Amino acid sequence: MTRLDDATYLEHIRRESARFAQVLAACPPDARVPSCPEWDATDLWWHLAGVQDFWHHVVSTRPTVPEDYEDPQRPEERDAVRAFFDDAHRRFVTALAAADPADHAWSWSSRDADQCVGFTFRRQAHEALIHRLDAELAAGTPTPLPTELAADGVHEALDTMYGELPDWGRFDPEPLFVEYRITDVDRSVWGQLGTFTGTEPDGTEHVAIPDQHVVDDPGRPADLVVSGTADRLDGWLWHRYDDTGITVEGDPHARERAFAVLEQPID
Structure with a gap:
């Protein structure tokens, strides 16, 4: 899939962050966040404030x-949390612009192509989008995710969040393919199932863990087809939505393997 242009990502960071703050300002500070049950609304506000403060630092001190x-x-005070968020957001978008x-800029991705400011544009547009949805879920006022950003988000979630491959591990692919069909934009993201094996720097071992990586269309029918609108698929992949509006068709074994990956937490 073709990613959005960086100016569009920046506009989404601004827009979704503004909606995030607007919703939380009207939300009781102790309202629970259903999608992040360990947090209340103020915790969520502080989280995105810290994220944008950190990435401001990354961009400003690059590389x-x-x-x-x-x-x-x-x-301690909620108003001070809000003020910190406002300042961090202002500094962050100013640095990006x-x-x-x-x-060249640092990122946590293991891919050489992601060691640039462009990684931050895209990743933080989706970070702001998903946390905007978290804020709305806490307030009980969810609204749909914008179609083009959510369609890009399906690819970003599968490729970057689920599909990150650290340099201390390997992916062993299997001949099982999943098509994630985004019905309202007539696009698909393909994933290949397999396993992950590796040893972390601290010695923790992972052996044959269910895994999936984004691949080009393999030119053959999918073993499993997962379909939904961009909004529903993106929110579902991020465990923010239930499976309402999601259709899953195909081989039961491929379904079991795919869901073993998709049920893993991403953050």
Whole structure:
């Protein structure tokens, strides 16, 4: 799939962050966040504030690895949390607007192509989008995800969040293919099922863990087809929506293997 342009990602960061703050400002501070049950509304506000503060640091100090970043001290008062978010967001979007997306910059991705500011444009557009939905779920006022960003989000969730392959592990593919069919934009994202094996730097071992990676259309029928609108698929992949509007058809074994991957937490 063709990604959106960076100016569009930046506009989505602005728009979704503004909606996020608007919803939380009207939400009781102790309202629980159903999609993140360990958080209340103020915790959610502080989380995105910290995320945008961190990525402001990454962009502003590029290409330095952010080893000297210090987590901000959370204020006790909710109004101060909101003020910190407003300031972090302003600094973040100002830094992005002044940056060349092609500039070398650190990212947590293991892919060389992601070591640039463009990674932050895309990843943080989806971060703001999903947390906007979290805020609306806490307030009981969910609204649909914008179609083009959500369609891009289906690919980003599958490729970046589920499909990240650290350099200390390997993916062993199997001849099982899943087509994620985005019905309202007539596009598909293909995944190949397999297993992940590797040993983390701290010695933790992972052996034959169910895994999936985005691949080009293999030119053969899918073993499993998962269909839905961009809004429903993106929210479902992020475990924000139930399976209402999601259709799953195909081989039961492929379904079991795919769901073993999709049921894993992503954050």
